[in-house]
Amino acid sequence: MSAPLIVILNGPNLNLLGQREPEIYGHATLAEIDQMCARTAGGLGLTVECHQSNHEGALVTLVQEARGRSHGLIINPAGYTTSSVALLDALLAYPGPIIEVHLSNIHKREAFRRDSLVSRAATGVLCGFGARGYALALHAIAGLLL
Amino acid sequence: MSAPLIVILNGPNLNLLGQREPEIYGHATLAEIDQMCARTAGGLGLTVECHQSNHEGALVTLVQEARGRSHGLIINPAGYTTSSVALLDALLAYPGPIIEVHLSNIHKREAFRRDSLVSRAATGVLCGFGARGYALALHAIAGLLL
Amino acid sequence: MSAPLIVILNGPNLNLLGQREPEIYGHATLAEIDQMCARTAGGLGLTVECHQSNHEGALVTLVQEARGRSHGLIINPAGYTTSSVALLDALLAYPGPIIEVHLSNIHKREAFRRDSLVSRAATGVLCGFGARGYALALHAIAGLLL
Amino acid sequence: MSAPLIVILNGPNLNLLGQREPEIYGHATLAEIDQMCARTAGGLGLTVECHQSNHEGALVTLVQEARGRSHGLIINPAGYTTSSVALLDALLAYPGPIIEVHLSNIHKREAFRRDSLVSRAATGVLCGFGARGYALALHAIAGLLL
Amino acid sequence: MSAPLIVILNGPNLNLLGQREPEIYGHATLAEIDQMCARTAGGLGLTVECHQSNHEGALVTLVQEARGRSHGLIINPAGYTTSSVALLDALLAYPGPIIEVHLSNIHKREAFRRDSLVSRAATGVLCGFGARGYALALHAIAGLLL
Amino acid sequence: MSAPLIVILNGPNLNLLGQREPEIYGHATLAEIDQMCARTAGGLGLTVECHQSNHEGALVTLVQEARGRSHGLIINPAGYTTSSVALLDALLAYPGPIIEVHLSNIHKREAFRRDSLVSRAATGVLCGFGARGYALALHAIAGLLL
């Protein structure tokens, strides 16, 4: 039997990781994070598929397309965290576990970054662990699935 | 003379109708609703053109493209209802009648679903009638146009 | 078998229809609307009974009296829309479908007209269609009942 | 030609004047105030008709009935000041000048007594003058009418 | 010497008790509650007079009429709890003890049911005890009077 | 015995009366209003002294200087109505009656014009009567003093 598939979705500006405000977001690039996720997933008996988009609508579609063919979702909604009802609705229609990840501890930041809509659909939420947060999310999802 | 054209726009996640939270949104698929709209419109001497998009920007463009070549607009803005100033601005520039439709009675739901920006540009608003809401909207627009 | 009975309730100042701020509320009088409702209902296989009162308590009693002997309710709560918990409670005790109608699009008006308490008990809500809103409500209720 | 008619409406609990919290509302009874109004009106070439009701709906009806047959309205909305959209709507449909009177200076009292809805329909507003406020209102309305 | 009179006032929709949402309001009818109150009062050396009205204005008048001829008031303001300044003003003019009763624990319900204006005039407040709340209120008032 | 002195204070921009937004503030100039006040006061057995200043501090000083040598104060605080704690404090230290006057009905205007601090020190408040408001204020103060 093949390894369960986890879809990892990254929201707007995460393609700039490593270049943009590294004191907040860290020095790892998104490609390095994707590779780290693949390695960590492999060690846990999972496979991953990683996507990034700056488009809210594209993220909605990616969540929809993950239905049926994946076993869990990890999402860093970035700039769409607090405002996207569309993303929330897509996630509410996803049947498996959903882990929300933020690189920074959003509770220490501006008010408009704190009240996540996505959390209303998430199984669990992680923030403040930098790139390591994705690995923790994979551990968490492995615990939920296996 | 050809039948007046009504453009029907459906927002994010409505492509999942019939699959997603049917206790809230009903069992009809969007394709079935489109067909029902076409039949109802025909009976009223209207023609319809139906679109769905998960992209806020695409919905903005669809509203813009309906200017000049259509006589009325029916829109279910779904997840963009309460946050999209861009969609509101596109609708404010549409010269004909606009009917806003929601499948569920949004006033019974979470606060972030209730205060529609789109309503500020709408001629009339309908909610809570499920798929039948589109037919009522067509009746309403026929009454306004004919 | 006799036609199902729909009770139509109109709130305060709707007895002035046609005289009061016609640019907002239209030119039809309430008597004309009642007749139009009777005609529309007849065409749909329904009968209607129309009431208007300026008294919140009288509207509460009318809702109570509609229990058991009617199959659906259409209500334009007018000035009691946003403040009457008493009316809401009466409606919550009504077993059939309830359609809330407003002549104007209340979402374009002052803040104190927008947050309807009545909507919490309504099956569906319609606003902005003028006198035609009652006919749409009858169509909607027919769809729900028949 | 007969003297212009001014309708004076008093809201809930004003029938208790002279008995209830005289340190706030004064010692004059409503009957004494009515007589004083008649005398003052006579001196100004006006006639008055005075009503009191504890019923919001009755006050709405009294405002409606003043249309066409009176030249001005003086209203002390008392307990319905801040909550009655129904009364506001009736007043918005009254074509002549409307003077809102409060015996006490409501701006020194609890928050729920301060933000008058009725003021949105009033020509002018007077508060804090006790029973004399009615005489001032008659002077004001005389100045507007004559 | 005759037994002190306690006036018991029940607000809108309480005439439906036993029929309306019994999981919230219980199965006793208002007539049964009235009889229970009479029995309990008798045992405490009190007499009661019970009224119910759906009209805010009628409740205001009932409070006014209880002045002078009764020794205490028990009121379940129901739907007028949080919005009626008129009722509050009538109660502020009542010289004896006032007990406010709610069948359900209103603090567990929607926000618009919680912030009672009536409590500002009440001696004591009771909620969540169902029909038994009236008996407790009679015990309380007996303690205050006797 | 000399006639009691009433000090009339006019706040910022009232020196422009007759020129500035006459549809809101009327066509009378401040000089004309001052003359009308003197005439009205004379007829009531009062004398007046009229001042205008654009300076908050000057108005504070004028209120202070009115202590001891005047019997009442009429003030149109204009642009300092809702923000000046300094003016409120000066008025709280004034021992006689204070009438607050506004030309327009401020309750129909922007939110920042409505919540008067000055009203917390005023005996009575008048608004919406245009220049005639000053005459009414003189009548009111005569009633309080004489």
Place this chain on the structure above:
Amino acid sequence: MSAPLIVILNGPNLNLLGQREPEIYGHATLAEIDQMCARTAGGLGLTVECHQSNHEGALVTLVQEARGRSHGLIINPAGYTTSSVALLDALLAYPGPIIEVHLSNIHKREAFRRDSLVSRAATGVLCGFGARGYALALHAIAGLLL
């Protein structure tokens, strides 16, 4: 069979009863109230165990320790009423009826005393009856248990 046990918990500063602000809290000492509770309970076929603590954590522990060995809880949370989520959580885990008692009518007091968190876990709430409130609470709990 032994009488059912009711645990009565009193929060911070209630050990000062009779000394502290008697015009608000009455003249009975806590010891006197405890004795009165024991007598009242005896008459109702109940036994009581009374505790007071100034420590939020001690109150939490007392609620926990009442689980299993008592049949009902009466709590006057005093200064922890509106802020203690810890106490609320302990009460939510208590399986029997819970009556919340306040000596004063907290709805007439400062805003920070009014919005009780404890009420979210209480079966019923009583306030404004002074020391007698405990007796009423015992009557209420007897009614619920027996």
Place this chain on the structure above:
Amino acid sequence: MSAPLIVILNGPNLNLLGQREPEIYGHATLAEIDQMCARTAGGLGLTVECHQSNHEGALVTLVQEARGRSHGLIINPAGYTTSSVALLDALLAYPGPIIEVHLSNIHKREAFRRDSLVSRAATGVLCGFGARGYALALHAIAGLLL
């Protein structure tokens, strides 16, 4: 050495300029504005590259792509002004000066148009100057760069 490049980004619905609500937004089309910008830039020793998109995600990407190859950014975020954290984050990662431009004076408009998120990343902000605002922005950016 070639002229410094300024990227000019226009948000949703600005492609309708000249057609949509000209009393608010003016009569110039976006093409005309682009040409005017090119001419003004030329005169200042700058070159411009103009983009418009209805898609939030596309605007995010355009900001990202301007990094490294341009010296300054002028952005009219239109309907994304107050809601787009994604756009704000992209701008926060842009190293050069950013000028935010609005055609209308947004401070005179509805509340939901006023509290710009984009301003938190902007060097300077200009509004209310119509199409001329772009020329002023170019002057401003020239002053900052040259």
Place this chain on the structure above:
Amino acid sequence: MSAPLIVILNGPNLNLLGQREPEIYGHATLAEIDQMCARTAGGLGLTVECHQSNHEGALVTLVQEARGRSHGLIINPAGYTTSSVALLDALLAYPGPIIEVHLSNIHKREAFRRDSLVSRAATGVLCGFGARGYALALHAIAGLLL
């Protein structure tokens, strides 16, 4: 024909420019800015008259005195930006174009500096350009006048 006159008004503490918090407000003194304004105006065919005052009332008077004899106004209201209704009212009575200038980008600063009342009367608003903002304002006003 003489050059059109532009009055430039600077609010409280701007006389300290160059000394006070230069990292926010820059190093230019007000005298230097006045000279730069005169030069820029000359190049645009305009003349300027520059004033500074720490007094709200003096600024109100300066705005009034600019009526009739000037063609446009540039104002940096500084500490009176968000609180002065008096200044707003004076500006509303000024017939020509008004440009509001702030040296710093006020949208990045404390909440109490952000919600400008003055903007409600301004034609256009500029902030964040330091001393150069005055030159841009002159360019803007030249564009509007010439």
Place this chain on the structure above:
Amino acid sequence: MSAPLIVILNGPNLNLLGQREPEIYGHATLAEIDQMCARTAGGLGLTVECHQSNHEGALVTLVQEARGRSHGLIINPAGYTTSSVALLDALLAYPGPIIEVHLSNIHKREAFRRDSLVSRAATGVLCGFGARGYALALHAIAGLLL
């Protein structure tokens, strides 16, 4: 070496001390307080210079003029405490220690007196000590300077 100079600034209405609401502000006059300050300062090796103004702008100027020639500032901003951004800005530009003094405990008073803007620039804040507060402020400033 001469004694360090402390400038003491008193805001609006403090010239009335001893006459105005002595139950709040005490019986000492400002002249007596000034003398007491001089004596206390002398004992601490300081000299004082005392000013009072009802004008916000004059207070701003006094703060500015204290720069360079004084070593510390004591300010009782009175009615300008919560509204004057101009005064705050002047204080932010003052290089030495600033002590804010209020005669009454403002935290026990109305909401509009409590949220001091001046405190954002103050080194320390004292309230509720009456006239003695100035002496404490001098002790405090001596501790900071010496």
Place this chain on the structure above:
Amino acid sequence: MSAPLIVILNGPNLNLLGQREPEIYGHATLAEIDQMCARTAGGLGLTVECHQSNHEGALVTLVQEARGRSHGLIINPAGYTTSSVALLDALLAYPGPIIEVHLSNIHKREAFRRDSLVSRAATGVLCGFGARGYALALHAIAGLLL
């Protein structure tokens, strides 16, 4: 006669003084502050008793135990400043003067540190003077007592 006793209470984490965030709270340890207080008190003819606790309930008890045997209270409520109704109630029952002290100027800090409940019971409040604040409080209390 023995010297009057002043009880000094220090709230949570003040036992860490000198170690924790010295840039905010200073370098003195609590033991050093206690010694300084004893010395200062001695010089003023007072004796002190110093306590510190991390427990809200213990602080409540310490305030209660100070009743009767002390003449004044100095309290630094630290982390319980804004949330402890229990502490407020204990202080309200303390008959002597109460001085509230904070080491830092809490008005410059986060919103949740600013709105002190304790101030509602305090005679006077001091903040921003570091360890010296205790000495000032002793001076203040000496002035009140002696």
Place this chain on the structure above:
Amino acid sequence: MSAPLIVILNGPNLNLLGQREPEIYGHATLAEIDQMCARTAGGLGLTVECHQSNHEGALVTLVQEARGRSHGLIINPAGYTTSSVALLDALLAYPGPIIEVHLSNIHKREAFRRDSLVSRAATGVLCGFGARGYALALHAIAGLLL
């Protein structure tokens, strides 16, 4: 060298784990969680020390005592999450990494459970993972330390 010590602190009511609302908090007891933590820590080269208290003050002291002798902190503040400034201050003085853990996804729960004060001091935050959250927190802290 010995394994780094991680202190694990559990707040109020967590001693009831496994018994209280297991549908929210899961079936594991706290003893089982402690054992699981010890095992997981061992596997990561860490040692743990586990504490639980219902007392806010005790938790403050436990945080203080962890300073110097531990390398990291894991805290589930439970009922003190949103209200304890005292706990926040203790954590701000802790020099190592702090991981905040909640068993349930608090963002799906009542508003008063959501806005964590503790998060302002935490390095990272985890919620919604049940008992497994502690293991993830240990993994996270191992990643930070090792």
